[in-house]
Amino acid sequence: MRRPRRLVLSAAAMGLALAATGCTYFSPVQTHDFYQAADGTNANLEQDGALFAGVRNAVLVIGEDGTPVFSSTVVNYSDEEITVEVEGSAEGSAIFSAQVQVPAHGVVELGPSEGQQLVPVGAVNVVTGTILSLDVTAGDQTTTISLPTLDDSLGYYDFEQPAAEG
Numbered sequence: 001m002r003r004p005r006r007l008v009l010s011a012a013a014m015g016l017a018l019a020a021t022g023c024t025y026f027s028p029v030q031t032h033d034f035y036q037a038a039d040g041t042n043a044n045l046e047q048d049g050a051l052f053a054g055v056r057n058a059v060l061v062i063g064e065d066g067t068p069v070f071s072s073t074v075v076n077y078s079d080e081e082i083t084v085e086v087e088g089s090a091e092g093s094a095i096f097s098a099q100v101q102v103p104a105h106g107v108v109e110l111g112p113s114e115g116q117q118l119v120p121v122g123a124v125n126v127v128t129g130t131i132l133s134l135d136v137t138a139g140d141q142t143t144t145i146s147l148p149t150l151d152d153s154l155g156y157y158d159f160e161q162p163a164a165e166g
Contacts, residue, residue: 039150040072043134045141051077053084053102053138060088060121060149061157062128068095068121068149071111071157076102085137086110086119088147095132096121124149 040059045052058072074084081104087097098119102108109116126132126149134147150157 039154040148041134041145043136043143043145045136045138045143047078047139047141052141053077053082053136055084055086055134055136055145058086058134058145058147059157060124060132060147061152062124062126062149063152068124069112070096070098070119070121072109074100074102074108074110076104076106079104081106082138085135087135087137088121089133089135090124090126090130094122095124 038057040057042057043055045054054075054077056073056075058070061069061071063069070086070088072086074086076082076084082102084100084102085097086100088095096119098110098117100108100110100117110119112118128149128151130149132147132149133144135142135144
């Protein structure tokens with residue numbers, strides 16, 4: 001009488017173990033899917049079917065005192081120096097605009113820290129968490145992406161005094 005009971009319990013335990021380990025069988029592996037692995041957003045511009053220029057991790061950080069700071073990285077994938085224009089807008093009104101000279105196969109960081117190009121931002125009357133628009137133009141290509149607004153509560157967004165524009 002004990003043997004059938006053990007057999008049933010063993011089969012139930014095996015079934016439970018298989019059910020528990022198979023729960024991720026139908027879940028996609030995250031590394032197989034493209035995803036935004038940063039707080040900001042990215043833009044890609046193509047020319048003749050090849051990646052030409054891009055903006056990486058674009059975000060508008062609003063300090064405790066309400067001062068907005070645009071932070072991003074501009075990338076040039078071409079063999080020539082290019083000018084990339086970024087223009088942020090809230091409710092259809094431009095709040096900043098900048099032209100960035102990017103060397104061939106180079107990168108230019110935008111922000112207030114040393115070694116970064118400062119992008120002056122006008123007054124912004126939005127709460128953090130609001131999604132603004134960012135137009136990115138290089139050559140004859142333009143794309144519009146979302147521009148998230150964050151506060152400076154994350155340590156890496158607690159910017160020092162703004163550096164001189166460069």
